[in-house]
Amino acid sequence: xxxxxxxxxxxxxxxxxxxxxxxxxxxxxxxxxxxxxxxxxxxxxxxxxxxxxxxxxxxxxxxxxxxxxxxxxxxxxxxxxxxxxxxxxxxxxxxxxxxxxxxxxxxxxxxxxxxxxxxxxxxxxxxxxxxxxxxxxxxxxxxxxxxxxxxxxxxxxxxxxxxxxxxxxxxxxxxxxxxxxxxxxxxxxxxxxxxxxxxxxxxxxxxxxxxxxxxxxxxxxxxxxxxxxxxxxxxxxxxxxxxxxxxxxxxxxxxxxxxxxxxxxxxxxxxxxxxxxxxxxxxxxxxxxxxxxxxxxxxxxxxxxxxxxxxxxxxxxxxxxxxxxxxxxxxxxxxxxxxxxxxxxxxxxxxxxxxxxxxxxxxxxxxxxxxxxxxxxxxxxxxxxxxxxxxxxxxxxxxxxxxxxxxxxxxxxxxxxxxxxxxxxxxxxxxxxxxxxxxxxxxxxxxxxxxxxxxxxxxxxxxx
Amino acid sequence: xxxxxxxxxxxxxxxxxxxxxxxxxxxxxxxxxxxxxxxxxxxxxxxxxxxxxxxxxxxxxxxxxxxxxxxxxxxxxxxxxxxxxxxxxxxxxxxxxxxxxxxxxxxxxxxxxxxxxxxxxxxxxxxxxxxxxxxxxxxxxxxxxxxxxxxxxxxxxxxxxxxxxxxxxxxxxxxxxxxxxxxxxxxxxxxxxxxxxxxxxxxxxxxxxxxxxxxxxxxxxxxxxxxxxxxxxxxxxxxxxxxxxxxxxxxxxxxxx
Numbered sequence: 001x002x003x004x005x006x007x008x009x010x011x012x013x014x015x016x017x018x019x020x021x022x023x024x025x026x027x028x029x030x031x032x033x034x035x036x037x038x039x040x041x042x043x044x045x046x047x048x049x050x051x052x053x054x055x056x057x058x059x060x061x062x063x064x065x066x067x068x069x070x071x072x073x074x075x076x077x078x079x080x081x082x083x084x085x086x087x088x089x090x091x092x093x094x095x096x097x098x099x100x101x102x103x104x105x106x107x108x109x110x111x112x113x114x115x116x117x118x119x120x121x122x123x124x125x126x127x128x129x130x131x132x133x134x135x136x137x138x139x140x141x142x143x144x145x146x147x148x149x150x151x152x153x154x155x156x157x158x159x160x161x162x163x164x165x166x167x168x169x170x171x172x173x174x175x176x177x178x179x180x181x182x183x184x185x186x187x188x189x190x191x192x193x194x195x196x197x198x199x200x201x202x203x204x205x206x207x208x209x210x211x212x213x214x215x216x217x218x219x220x221x222x223x224x225x226x227x228x229x230x231x232x233x234x235x236x237x238x239x240x241x242x243x244x245x246x247x248x249x250x251x252x253x254x255x256x257x258x259x260x261x262x263x264x265x266x267x268x269x270x271x272x273x274x275x276x277x278x279x280x281x282x283x284x285x286x287x288x289x290x291x292x293x294x295x296x297x298x299x300x301x302x303x304x305x306x307x308x309x310x311x312x313x314x315x316x317x318x319x320x321x322x323x324x325x326x327x328x329x330x331x332x333x334x335x336x337x338x339x340x341x342x343x344x345x346x347x348x349x350x351x352x353x354x355x356x357x358x359x360x361x362x363x364x365x366x367x368x369x370x371x372x373x374x375x376x377x378x379x380x381x382x383x384x385x386x387x388x389x390x391x392x393x394x395x396x397x398x399x400x401x402x403x404x405x406x407x408x409x410x411x412x413x414x415x416x417x418x419x420x421x422x423x424x425x426x427x428x429x430x431x432x433x434x435x436x437x438x439x440x441x442x443x444x445x446x447x448x449x450x451x452x453x454x455x456x457x458x459x460x461x462x463x464x
Numbered sequence: 465x466x467x468x469x470x471x472x473x474x475x476x477x478x479x480x481x482x483x484x485x486x487x488x489x490x491x492x493x494x495x496x497x498x499x500x501x502x503x504x505x506x507x508x509x510x511x512x513x514x515x516x517x518x519x520x521x522x523x524x525x526x527x528x529x530x531x532x533x534x535x536x537x538x539x540x541x542x543x544x545x546x547x548x549x550x551x552x553x554x555x556x557x558x559x560x561x562x563x564x565x566x567x568x569x570x571x572x573x574x575x576x577x578x579x580x581x582x583x584x585x586x587x588x589x590x591x592x593x594x595x596x597x598x599x600x601x602x603x604x605x606x607x608x609x610x611x612x613x614x615x616x617x618x619x620x621x622x623x624x625x626x627x628x629x630x631x632x633x634x635x636x637x638x639x640x641x642x643x644x645x646x647x648x649x650x651x652x653x654x655x656x657x658x659x660x661x662x663x664x665x666x667x668x669x670x671x672x673x674x675x676x677x678x679x680x681x682x683x684x685x686x687x688x689x690x691x692x693x694x695x696x697x698x699x700x701x702x703x704x705x706x707x708x709x710x711x712x713x714x715x716x717x718x719x720x721x
Contacts, residue, residue: 029547032547033547033548033549033550163482164482165480165482166481166671166676169479169480171479171480172479172480172481172482173480174479175476175477175479175480175482175484176480176482176484178473178476179471179473179476179482179484179485182471182473332640333546333547334546334547334548334549337546337547367640368505368508368509368511368512368640368641368642368643368646369512369546369581369640369641373505374501374502374505395482396482396483396484396486397482397483397484397486397493397497397501398483398501399482399483399501399504399642399643399644400642401480401481401482401642401643401644401645404639404640404641404642404643404645404648405642406505406643409483409493411486411488411491411492411493414488414491414492415491415492417491418490418491444488444491446469447471447472447473448472449472449473454472454473457476458475
């Protein structure tokens with residue numbers, strides 16, 4: 001269907017909903033690369049005005065990628081909850097923004113309607129929102145998940161400990177894990193990006209992290225972030241798999257480029273559930289996403305990268321994940337050019353994910369060929385902290401020596417806790433206290449040279 | 465009381481280049497670390513933005529006895545290059561013409577040196593790597609000219625290789641610079657190069673630099689991969705699986721001894 005908007009004596013025409021969404025999207029290099037961005041700032045604003053008048057119900061009738069040819073579209077429409085949708089069913093996109101920001105809408109209301117929101121509705125309303133709107137509404141959303149600890153409680157922030165090493169050296173990885181634990185990081189997951197994809201190497205890493213978690217009775221979970229099929233193989237071989245990881249995207253074709261289908265994700269979840277390794281819950285999936293992934297796989301169907309990203313969250317929510325994070329600045333400047341675009345994308349992703357009911361974290365990050373630096377990351381980190389981000393990454397000194405990009409450091413998480421008074425998952429906070437790593441106020445305290453965590457790695461009890 | 469809280473596990477740094485045991489002041493990074501990090505980032509940024517010193521590279525290569533020819537991608541400058549990877553994969557008009565004039569050389573292996581995302585990687589590694597290659601490779605792999613490519617993405621090698629009728633193209637290119645590795649060279653091998661090739665058709669040797677995979681080892685690996693690729697008639701996934709298998713067998717052999 002064609003969309004028209006008349007403003008200041010000029011009529012703007014948009015061919016269909018897909019084009020309208022793309023033109024309304026805040027400027028970013030990926031949409032320009034795809035040739036779908038607004039051609040002028042005025043066109044972008046006119047598109048937003050037109051989008052504001054589109055009824056939410058329209059999104060159930062006009063899809064951006066055909067139902068017949070895309071299993072993500074089918075998933076979205078087949079699982080749409082009409083009853084949950086009812087309270088917002090008469091609103092336009094513009095009304096929806098006002099409604100989300102209104103005093104009457106709180107955490108309970110948002111939880112009741114989340115299954116009625118499609119990713120395209122979430123993306124659409126985000127395009128009408130300023131950064132402060134994205135922050136305020138995301139903060140109202142409550143998403144709590146559990147495996148060996150409880151993630152997402154109000155007033156908490158969790159962290160993934162990311163101890164990568166360019167050759168997967170077990171002692172190098174163990175050293176980074178110990179460093180992170182001594183800085184109070186790791187309540188979301190201890191998650192390694194392996195350099196290798198060979199099963200023996202992956203299994204060794206799974207045992208390494210499992211040994212540390214078991215030995216010190218740490219209320220957290222481990223994950224080795226390799227292809228989902230490798231993890232199913234590892235489970236079948238009896239390896240200790242807590243969470244199953246997979247990168248996912250918002251179109252069937254993009255997921256195919258990752259070598260995955262929705263059925264494979266369901267099988268992986270079943271395999272992980274069968275191990276019954278969780279203690280306080282059984283949320284066993286871990287997903288990563290990021291704007292631009294569909295375009296980079298040439299699988300975006302002319303849909304803007306932010307809408308594609310929101311569709312990836314619809315995939316994620318079908319599998320009740322413990323953790324989802326957007327790796328926002330990893331993809332490079334051809335998708336998100338500079339600090340401004342990365343910051344905006346991080347806030348959009350967090351908002352859309354939370355609105356759809358996901359435990360959304362963010363890898364606040366950049367590469368060295370993007371126009372961004374640590375100051376930009378501090379800005380995004382602080383904004384996401386105020387927005388109630390579920391978790392962030394913890395990388396030694398913010399420098400990932402395996403993936404060659406800059407993320408957030410153990411110190412960065414401490415900064416956010418200090419600034420905003422944020423605790424960790426309660427089980428993990430209790431463990432840190434028990435290990436004499438934190439004081440009564442959950443602040444880090446000086447570590448003695450003979451601390452148990454250090455003794456273990458010195459005596460080569462870990463990673464011999 | 466000292467201002468900075470020092471971490472009593474500095475010795476763990478022997479196991480990893482990761483920035484561990486940094487200490488803290490309050491919850492924050494000590495000044496020394498903030499500056500050390502800032503300098504590393506500056507080096508990485510400079511690696512991206514410093515133009516390839518083409519004259520020096522050509523002199524070094526010609527001094528070693530290579531002939532050279534220079535081409536430019538359709539990305540006219542660095543900011544276009546960063547925002548438009550598609551243009552970095554195409555030759556510009558004058559380069560198309562210049563290569564068209566070169567006699568189709570029927571190279572077994574055509575060598576292309578591209579700036580990619582790190583000119584520092586080329587400045588430090590290209591000439592010494594090619595010297596190592598000449599030491600380990602059969603002479604037919606090292607027939608010139610070496611094509612120097614500016615504002616180049618890996619896939620620019622496909623266009624160059626097709627123009628020159630090469631059987632296999634080896635693109636030596638500056639990798640995306642990391643904070644601790646601003647000068648890492650990547651080598652991408654593509655058999656039967658033509659513009660519809662994808663990353664699945666390539667084999668990669670990465671992190672080539674003295675602190676990573678040294679030049680001699682990288683050259684030997686490249687020679688092995690080239691020979692296998694020409695024998696199998698393939699580069700890409702299948703060749704990777706074969707080389708992984710050999711590595712696993714070699715590993716197993718080591719464990720047995």
